[in-house]
Amino acid sequence: MECNNARKRIGEKVDGLLPPEAERELSDHLAACPACAEESRGVSLVGPAIKAFLDASAAEAAPRLDVLWTRVRAGIEEHREARRRPAWIPMWAWLSAALALAVLVLLFYPTGTARSPFNPSSFDVAVEEVESETATVALVDKGEDLPRVIWIIEDGTT
Amino acid sequence: MARRNLSARPGAATLAFLLLLLFGGAGAATAAEGVSVDVGCVYASNQGSSMDPALGNIRGKLQSMFNYTSYKMLDRQRRSLAVGQAGDYAFPDRYTMRVTPLSAEGKKVRLNVQVTEGPKNLLTTTVGLSRGGMVLVGGPPHQAGVLIFLISAE
Numbered sequence: 149m150e151c152n153n154a155r156k157r158i159g160e161k162v163d164g165l166l167p168p169e170a171e172r173e174l175s176d177h178l179a180a181c182p183a184c185a186e187e188s189r190g191v192s193l194v195g196p197a198i199k200a201f202l203d204a205s206a207a208e209a210a211p212r213l214d215v216l217w218t219r220v221r222a223g224i225e226e227h228r229e230a231r232r233r234p235a236w237i238p239m240w241a242w243l244s245a246a247l248a249l250a251v252l253v254l255l256f257y258p259t260g261t262a263r264s265p266f267n268p269s270s271f272d273v274a275v276e277e278v279e280s281e282t283a284t285v286a287l288v289d290k291g292e293d294l295p296r297v298i299w300i301i302e303d304g305t306t
Numbered sequence: 307m308a309r310r311n312l313s314a315r316p317g318a319a320t321l322a323f324l325l326l327l328l329f330g331g332a333g334a335a336t337a338a339e340g341v342s343v344d345v346g347c348v349y350a351s352n353q354g355s356s357m358d359p360a361l362g363n364i365r366g367k368l369q370s371m372f373n374y375t376s377y378k379m380l381d382r383q384r385r386s387l388a389v390g391q392a393g394d395y396a397f398p399d400r401y402t403m404r405v406t407p408l409s410a411e412g413k414k415v416r417l418n419v420q421v422t423e424g425p426k427n428l429l430t431t432t433v434g435l436s437r438g439g440m441v442l443v444g445g446p447p448h449q450a451g452v453l454i455f456l457i458s459a460e
């Protein structure tokens with residue numbers, strides 16, 4: 149086995165990915181090559197150090213992750229409760245509420261205000277009497293097709 | 307037994323009340339043979355040149371009769387009045403109108419109309435018109451123009 153090939157396999161050995169036969173070949177090479185043996189020792193030391201560092205970080209973050217997960221679970225439960233609650237109210241209660249609302253709308257609807265545009269069917273008007281105590285009043289009649297107008301003239305202003 | 311059923315179904319009870327309200331109210335209105343008096347208050351001026359769509363087919367009539375360039379519906383009120391029952395309509399600038407339906411024959415409507423400005427009585431008139439007909443009362447000054455009241459009865 150050449151050194152280049154052996155150095156590639158050192159990493160695989162540390163990761164446990166090297167087949168037994170290849171591992172034997174690598175061991176034979178390391179026994180005969182001090183340089184590769186030195187690199188193998190170095191890599192073997194670095195791997196456990198990284199693992200120890202990651203384990204320590206995970207242990208440090210564990211309480212925060214627990215709190216986060218607790219919150220997430222509580223949120224999920226609360227959402228489920230909120231979705232379940234309307235089902236407890238019977239359908240007839242909703243129907244009653246809707247009808248009660250309709251009654252209220254009918255009772256308090258502003259009937260004094262009409263919203264449809266004016267559409268008079270006739271302008272045929274008989275003015276029986278007109279009088280004013282404080283203004284001059286004129287009766288304007290411009291024909292059957294036009295409305296009759298009673299015009300109030302206050303102080304000659306209009 | 308019937309009472310028990312209604313209390314068991316509040317929705318049905320409410321529906322029954324609603325129907326009673328609708329049909330009972332309609333029946334009462336018909337029995338009274340009142341007059342629905344609809345009064346619109348229009349502000350006519352020469353400021354701008356707009357025509358309020360709410361005026362419906364009366365727009366062309368107003369333009370034919372008056373020389374104002376702008377017509378705007380300020381208010382519109384409707385009262386259902388029995389014969390002899392006075393209906394009061396309040397409008398801007400302390401103008402008020404009191405309309406009292408009088409007895410009339412057939413499809414005719416007779417209205418006593420009184421227009422006041424605060425304590426001043428500006429107009430007292432009695433008009434007869436067909437149901438669905440309209441008469442105009444105008445002239446009271448308002449801002450840069452005048453008010454025109456559209457009175458229709460059904």
